[in-house]
Amino acid sequence: MLGTRFAAAVLAAAGAVNAAYSIASTADIKKTAADVAWDLLQYYNGNETGMTPGILPGPPPAGDYYWWEGGAMWGTLIDYWKLTGDDTYNDEVTQAMLWQVGPNRDYKPPNYTASLGNDDQGFWGMSAMLAAENNFPNPPADQPQWLALAQAVFATQAAPEQHDDTCGGGLRWQIYLSNNGYDYKNSIANGCFFNLGARLARYTGNQSYADWAEKTWDWVRSVGFMDDQYKIYDGAHVGKNCTDTNKAQFSYNNAVYILGAAYMYNYTKGSDVWRDRLDKLVDATIETFFPNNIAYELACEKYMSCTADMLSFKGYLHRWMATATQIAPFLSDKILPVLKTSTEAAVSTCTGEANQRTCGFKWNTHAYDGSHGAGQQMNVLAAVSSLLITSAPPPVTNRTGGTSKGDPNAGMQSDHNMPERKPITTADRAGAGILTILTVGAAVGTFGWMSTGI
Ligand SMILES: *[C@@H]1O[C@H](CO)[C@@H](O)[C@H](O)[C@H]1NC(C)=O
Ligand SMILES: *[C@@H]1O[C@H](CO)[C@@H](O)[C@H](O)[C@H]1NC(C)=O
Ligand SMILES: *[C@@H]1O[C@H](CO)[C@@H](O)[C@H](O)[C@H]1NC(C)=O
Ligand SMILES: *[C@@H]1O[C@H](CO)[C@@H](O)[C@H](O)[C@H]1NC(C)=O
Ligand SMILES: *[C@@H]1O[C@H](CO)[C@@H](O)[C@H](O)[C@H]1NC(C)=O
Ligand SMILES: *[C@@H]1O[C@H](CO)[C@@H](O)[C@H](O)[C@H]1NC(C)=O
Numbered sequence: 001m002l003g004t005r006f007a008a009a010v011l012a013a014a015g016a017v018n019a020a021y022s023i024a025s026t027a028d029i030k031k032t033a034a035d036v037a038w039d040l041l042q043y044y045n046g047n048e049t050g051m052t053p054g055i056l057p058g059p060p061p062a063g064d065y066y067w068w069e070g071g072a073m074w075g076t077l078i079d080y081w082k083l084t085g086d087d088t089y090n091d092e093v094t095q096a097m098l099w100q101v102g103p104n105r106d107y108k109p110p111n112y113t114a115s116l117g118n119d120d121q122g123f124w125g126m127s128a129m130l131a132a133e134n135n136f137p138n139p140p141a142d143q144p145q146w147l148a149l150a151q152a153v154f155a156t157q158a159a160p161e162q163h164d165d166t167c168g169g170g171l172r173w174q175i176y177l178s179n180n181g182y183d184y185k186n187s188i189a190n191g192c193f194f195n196l197g198a199r200l201a202r203y204t205g206n207q208s209y210a211d212w213a214e215k216t217w218d219w220v221r222s223v224g225f226m227d228d229q230y231k232i233y234d235g236a237h238v239g240k241n242c243t244d245t246n247k248a249q250f251s252y253n254n255a256v257y258i259l260g261a262a263y264m265y266n267y268t269k270g271s272d273v274w275r276d277r278l279d280k281l282v283d284a285t286i287e288t289f290f291p292n293n294i295a296y297e298l299a300c301e302k303y304m305s306c307t308a309d310m311l312s313f314k315g316y317l318h319r320w321m322a323t324a325t326q327i328a329p330f331l332s333d334k335i336l337p338v339l340k341t342s343t344e345a346a347v348s349t350c351t352g353e354a355n356q357r358t359c360g361f362k363w364n365t366h367a368y369d370g371s372h373g374a375g376q377q378m379n380v381l382a383a384v385s386s387l388l389i390t391s392a393p394p395p396v397t398n399r400t401g402g403t404s405k406g407d408p409n410a411g412m413q414s415d416h417n418m419p420e421r422k423p424i425t426t427a428d429r430a431g432a433g434i435l436t437i438l439t440v441g442a443a444v445g446t447f448g449w450m451s452t453g454i
Contacts, residue, residue, distance in 0.1 A: 020357070021347040023384060026391075030084050032347065033385040037080055037089065039357050040073070040377035046099075047092055052111075054096035056374050059115045064308045065374060067112040068120035070096065072312060075127035076378050079319050082134045083385040083392050090137060097131070098143055100124065105144040106152035106411045108175070117174045117181060118157055122192025125153030129199050132404035133395035147203065147404035152411030154196045158212055167242035169219045173235060185242055186235025187225045190216050191256035198263035202327075203397045204406060213264055217257075217277075230284035232257065248299040252313040254285040255320040262324035262331070278328055282321070286338055289317060293341035294364045295383075301362065311361055312375030315382035318342065322386035326394040336390070343383040350380060 020035070022028040046053040055070040057063025074093045081087055102109035107124040108116060128149035130136075139145060144152075156162070162171055171189045174182040197213035200206065223242050226232045232253040236242035258281055265274035289296055295314040300306035318339055325332040342363065349360035351368040359380040361371040396402040 020353060021350045023343060023347055023387060026388065029384060029387050030086070033080060033084055033381060034086060034088075035357060036350070036359060036377055036381045036384060037077065037086075039359075040076075040374060040381055041089065041092075043374040043377070044073070046070075046096060053099035055100070059112065066115050066120065066309065067100075067109075068115075068117075068123045069309070069312060069374065070100070071107070071120075071124035071127050072316070073374065073378060075123070075130050076315060076319065076382055078127060078130050078134060078136050079323075080381060080385045081136070083388040094137065094139060097124075097128065097149075098139055101144050101149060104152070104411070104413065105149060106156050107149065108156065113176060114179065116176065117179070118162075118171050118189035119173065119186070119192050121153055121175070122157070122189065122196065125150050125196055126192060126199075128153070129196060129203075130395075132203060132402060133199065134393075135396060135401065135403055138404060145405040145407075147398075147402075147406040148410040150196060150200060151406055151408060154193070154200055154209070154212075155409075155411030157193045157196075164238075166238035167223050167236070170216070170223065170242075172238070183238050184235050185223075185238060187220060187232050187253045188235075188250075188256065190220050190225070191232075191253055191260070194220070195256050195260035195263075198260040198267065199395075202263050202267040202395075203402060205397070205399065206408070210264065210267055213260065217261075217264075220257075226257070230281045231288065248303075249288060250299055250310065250313055251285070251289045251295070251297055251317040254281065254289060255313075255317045258282060258285060258324050259320035262328040266327040275328075275330070278324070278331070282324075282331055282334060285317075285321075286334070290338050290342060292364065293338045294345040295342045295379075296364060306361070308373060308375060310375075311371070311373055312378050314346075314363070315375070315379040318379070318383040318386050322389040323395070325389060326392070332390075339383070339386060343387055346380045346383040 021032050023032055043056060045051050045057065046055055054074075055067055056065035056073065058065040059067055074097050077089050077093050081090055100109055101107060107121045112120075128146045131146035132150060136146065157171060162175070163169060167185050170185045171193055172182055173184040173186045173189045174180070176182065194213050194216040197209045197216065201210035201213060220226050223236070224233070224245060225235065231249060234246040234248045234250065236245045258278065261274055261278040261281060265271065265278050268274050288298060295317055297306060297310055297313055300310045321335050322339060325335050345363040345366060346359070348366040349363055349368050350357065352358055358368070358372040359376050360367070360369040361376045361379070362369040398406070
């Protein structure tokens, strides 16, 4: 079905003008965002009879998308609602976010054990946190609450059995010993944990979350995943005590650390230490990921082909840099003009009309590049709606109007390392986690040369 739709879109693209995707006024931005959101939802069938709420078609080989990307999509739609005021999808967001909480209400549903890394769980946790920070409508009282869900994800990741001494600390990529990638520690798993810790600290005022965030940042720096130039590398293996660093750089790592650092900056009332880190990380990010001020997924646009995961990273980059300007306003002059230029390029890749619309991925080509999917739509939706950041209210805390109910004990009773799982098949194993491709054997071969290439 999609095939037909997109074949038509490509035909329509020849010589098409993108007037349909104007971002010239607030009204135009809202209209364009609404269209792109609608087109994004065409990839989702979880609300149809017999389908599973919350997930995009998958996980592979059943469909293109891993479990985490559903969580990322609901976060994108929560931001869409916050920025545009359009609540069309709110009920669907709530249904999806609650369906996937799992038996311990900590976003570790047994169906997805085989593709459940700390990063995958972290993306759902960050979307729950976002709901709390924006006073997204609270679920009925007998259902899990947004803040408690974020606390639960954090607590399962802070559990002692998730922190061993290999590489001097840090979280492993995978949660379960049985998953491929359990022997890998990486920037994104620790970045999600850092990000959640910083946000929970600001929201609740509880210093123990901030302590974990500090400790995680320090570890990521000490092990060299983030270097002195604020470049962030993918990760390394515990068998090598994390000395075999895979130097691939992905924009979602920068984004997740920028947003976390912005929350720490705000939580510490504008401390010099966090201001300096944040400022330099933003500079490095713009330099690496925004050539000519247009978002560019370096590792995959330049050096390899992009997986479905990677095709969604530009969206987090735009959303999280935009939100950072709300809680660290000193960044606005540096970030907002870049996001504006990048968004102009983003919409220039969108094409087609009515039921044949789609957006592309290579924004710096200023034309539809033939690439389409949920990630590509999410990216453009994130970029366009984030143009409204300056008129959106900043994230709340429990002292400034936040109404989500927390539970400091949430996640404490979880199974932690005990997988409640179905038998893991070879196909599942090959599909574990977000960036499997980087750790399946060939990783060093594929990326070894990049350490000098970048
Ligand atoms: C599923 O959601 C889409 C998008 O909101 C909506 O158009 C459609 O009617 C919904 N389908 C069902 C069966 O609820
Ligand atoms: C788990 O899988 C079953 C069977 O396909 C499905 O009914 C259920 O909704 C799934 N649960 C989640 C959380 O995805
Ligand atoms: C492993 O790495 C950590 C952190 O970089 C370091 O402190 C520790 O000494 C290393 N251990 C060994 C055995 O090399
Ligand atoms: C905010 O949350 C913290 C930690 O749970 C709690 O100690 C504090 O009383 C809460 N503040 C308000 C105003 O609810
Ligand atoms: C602060 O957070 C920790 C979890 O990191 C929790 O054990 C403690 O109970 C919390 N304190 C309050 C006052 O909520
Ligand atoms: C913290 O965030 C608030 C918005 O919630 C903002 O008004 C304030 O200026 C920020 N603090 C600092 C030090 O930038």
